[in-house]
Amino acid sequence: MADGGDELLLLVVTSDGVKRSVVISENVTYDCIDIYKQPGLEHPLLKTHKIQMKSSISRHELKLQTGKNETSTKRKIVCPNGTVPILRNTKEYVTNSQVFAEKHFHPLSADSPGTHIAGVRSSIGPFRGVQAWFSANALNVGKDQVSYSQIYIGSGSENQVNYISAGWTINPSLYGDQRVWAFGFWKGKDGKGCYNTACSGFVQVSKVIPIVGPIDLKPGVPGWFRYFIHQDINTGNWWITQLMQNSPDIDIGYWPKELFNLLENGANMVGVGGVVQASRSGSSPPMGNGNFPNGGRLDSGLFSNIEVLNSNYEQRKMNSFHVENLLDSEKCYGLRIGKVKPFHRNYLGFFFNYGGPGGNSCGV
Template sequence: MSIILRMSLVMNLLSLLLSTAIVYSNQSTMPLRSFKMSENVTYDCIDIHKQPGLNHPYLKTHKIQMKPSLSRPELKMRTEKNETSNQNKIGCPNGTVPILRSTKEFIINSQMFAENNFHMLSADSPGTHIAGVRSSSGPFRGVKAYFSAYKLNVGKDQVSYSQIYVGSGSGSQVNYISAGWTINPGLYGDQRVWTFGFWKGKDGKGCYNTACSGFVQVSKVVPIVQPNDLKPGVPGFLDYFIHQDKNTGNWWITRFSKGAPSVDIGYWPKELFNLLDNGANMAGVGGVVQASRSGSIPPMGNGNFPNGGRLDSAIFTNIEVLNSNYEQRKMNSFHVDYLVDSEKCYGLKVGKKGFFYKNPLGFYFNYGGPGGNSCGV
């Protein structure tokens, strides 16, 4: 596949990620317990077998997988003192899982987000911009990275992401899974940094988090979507791992935390996809932003260009993949493309061997920038 075709696939994947319509429905199951985290954020503890993810028509006969077939302790790593954790603890009773409540305001915001924002990248409509790395040398069975997030000033009709992802494309069809951080005021109604998970499957549709059917939440403590109240200039960190189960083919999202066991948050069932059965053709990590209708582009990372200082801009470290045999490898042991499509506004600087808070960085890079009104399209 040529570089131009690969780049086109990447941009199509990212545009699909940003433009997919989101459908929210009211809870139809009485929660056993609820946790109000803030004024507009409440989690309901829903019976795991009655959660909204299982309402998908492809999952009528699906049997919940309670944990991955294989544990991977070798993928655990020491993490940093600033790692963002469940600051507001959620502890649903056994047999239930935390589902973010879909308020009327949330439904309205999601509809406005889908209808009024985001465009395909084109000469007359500023759109998606990226700074990251990816490999199209799959099949890959997973992707993992440890990465930072920062509080940013992002407009209501703008979005700024930091994510890991896997995907495959064939003709006009795309299968895609991503997870990470996002600041998306048009969707979530605030300037906070939210964790998220997203999928797009074989029917051309997809969904964020547990807003509609598809994703199966398994952890009773860590939801797939959660706000984080970061202080300006102080990073939060995530250690995320998207991986395909060797026995079932389901795609799991696992979170690693400092001084605690890893948490298998949940998974996207294999029934949702038709191009990911034997792994994903592409795996990548990086920052993504989406312009407002006026063409103004939000900041990415922490808003600073990478200048060589590991703490001066946003960072992705220990970037690894699982190869077709489920073997852990640094991503740069495969052919890697370095993607920066607007050097006026964003940058990417790949690091050499080093340490971060006394931890090995592995394959890593710094990235980001201020955005602005002259980033191109």
């Protein structure tokens, strides 16, 4: 989550004792739910699922030079031991999340009219994970537009797709405002997808960082996401971990292996990048920070330290594998692969800049 804004802690006495709620803003409330009674476990495929409390994966420390004005996604919500923060869903939010999951989202290609992408992916799997550090920015996104940046893994077979992604989005139709929101998404064996905790499936484990939440950013000042999606080496569950600087990483939670039928032995594809969805009128929103990648490394949207876990859980730079560049609207968006030398003082590993202003002539 992000720095800025004071939480209002409310104590509500219920028949079960004391239930703690954290109010972030007028329309954003988290309830601290018993970890064993959280709604994610109500999925019919998880009737016999046993909660995994911690990821089995350890990872190499990454260091990122991002500049003096860095803000980070570090807002923490303090729930009592044995409970986890779950966003209080409205009926409108649940309904809208289902609409976006079913009609406005396709994981493997931009085949939806008005969808534009700028990023990279590799289909030379299997992969056990993907991680990156990437910037988030306040943008002017219309009510019927969407702009987001993500890391993702997936596998496809004939007409079936299993898919997991995480990152940040500005989606006024879904969240009801123009703020940046952290999100997670999955599509499983039943062909249905789900955002965050709008429906059952995702298991929240961290008591301080939820899978979904608003981030208040000042225009022109980026926030930073440091995410790692990976398959647990012992259980096969798929974890989302927030990578930290100068402190232990935080396992946010996971998507249980029972939800998927094509990810048992890893994912065939990994990728990172930005995506936008145009309005019905054909106007496309800005991507990244709204600038083309024609300047310095912080002048446009940035993905850095992009690494994957191969089939043997060995950590490798993503460009150790064949990487496909994805850019389908050069009029409105750009993509520039980074070329910083390994021993440069601001070494970012495998990185790229991306984004652009959007507009009315981006194509379909």
